[in-house]
Amino acid sequence: MADQTTFSVTVLGAGPAWSDRPGSSGASYLVRSGRTAVLLDLGQGSFPRLAQAIEPSALDAVVVSHLHPDHFIDLIPLRHYLAYQVTPPRSVRVIAPEGIAERLDSLHDQQGFAAQSLRCEPHPAEPIQVGELSLESIRVTHTADSRAVRVATSDGAGLVYSGDCGVAEDLAPLIRRGDTLLVEVSFGAGPVPPGPLHLDAPAVAGLVRETRPGAVLLTHLQMGLDRAAPVEIVQSAIDGDVRLVEPGDEIDLRGT
Numbered sequence: 001m002a003d004q005t006t007f008s009v010t011v012l013g014a015g016p017a018w019s020d021r022p023g024s025s026g027a028s029y030l031v032r033s034g035r036t037a038v039l040l041d042l043g044q045g046s047f048p049r050l051a052q053a054i055e056p057s058a059l060d061a062v063v064v065s066h067l068h069p070d071h072f073i074d075l076i077p078l079r080h081y082l083a084y085q086v087t088p089p090r091s092v093r094v095i096a097p098e099g100i101a102e103r104l105d106s107l108h109d110q111q112g113f114a115a116q117s118l119r120c121e122p123h124p125a126e127p128i129q130v131g132e133l134s135l136e137s138i139r140v141t142h143t144a145d146s147r148a149v150r151v152a153t154s155d156g157a158g159l160v161y162s163g164d165c166g167v168a169e170d171l172a173p174l175i176r177r178g179d180t181l182l183v184e185v186s187f188g189a190g191p192v193p194p195g196p197l198h199l200d201a202p203a204v205a206g207l208v209r210e211t212r213p214g215a216v217l218l219t220h221l222q223m224g225l226d227r228a229a230p231v232e233i234v235q236s237a238i239d240g241d242v243r244l245v246e247p248g249d250e251i252d253l254r255g256t
């Protein structure tokens, strides 16, 4: 056990799409193992926390789950930082749904804006290696191209991140027994009203009973909802640790 590489996630932002709570910023989770750093999403307001946690140009990759702004809009300050704050300018690999560069170019009204500092590529069809971590993604029900991702160490410890997801069952193929599951619970104790493609705690509890992750990190809870009830509901389905994460949380993925 002593030779195991470190494996942790730092919560930079825990969503949701909007908030009236100062300090609550868009989805962003920094996963580190050994010398490798992979960022999962970069939603509104989370770039400053990223810059506090790590030199942004040292990221091995940014992985964007889907093209809703609360999951990618702070790529714009990241792009500016890489272009103007770092000498010489650097670029970072961005694994994202097709069309992200065009979205960013359009927001800035400048062709080639994203490409100057962000090396955008689509989600891989097969698992890939990013530094010391393997990365696998699958489509989930939310936007036309929304992904859940699993990042894992060479000895098999894994973190599965749901992104935004409307059908809990979609996540099941990605979860290995004992993984840590970082999962959206937008509608808290539920129910999810007709229309939005998001999850509630009963749906997550059902998934957890079936797939047996070792621990569950709940996130992306909409403002104004009870914060204790979803934890209690999911905890009833699992012996391992269940918590609602907050920006600033640093979680040892081997210790949860």
Ligand SMILES: [Zn+2]
Binding pocket: 015, 016, 017, 027, 068, 070, 071, 164, 220
């Ligand atoms: Zn979202």
Ligand SMILES: [Zn+2]
Binding pocket: 066, 068, 142, 164
């Ligand atoms: Zn979304």
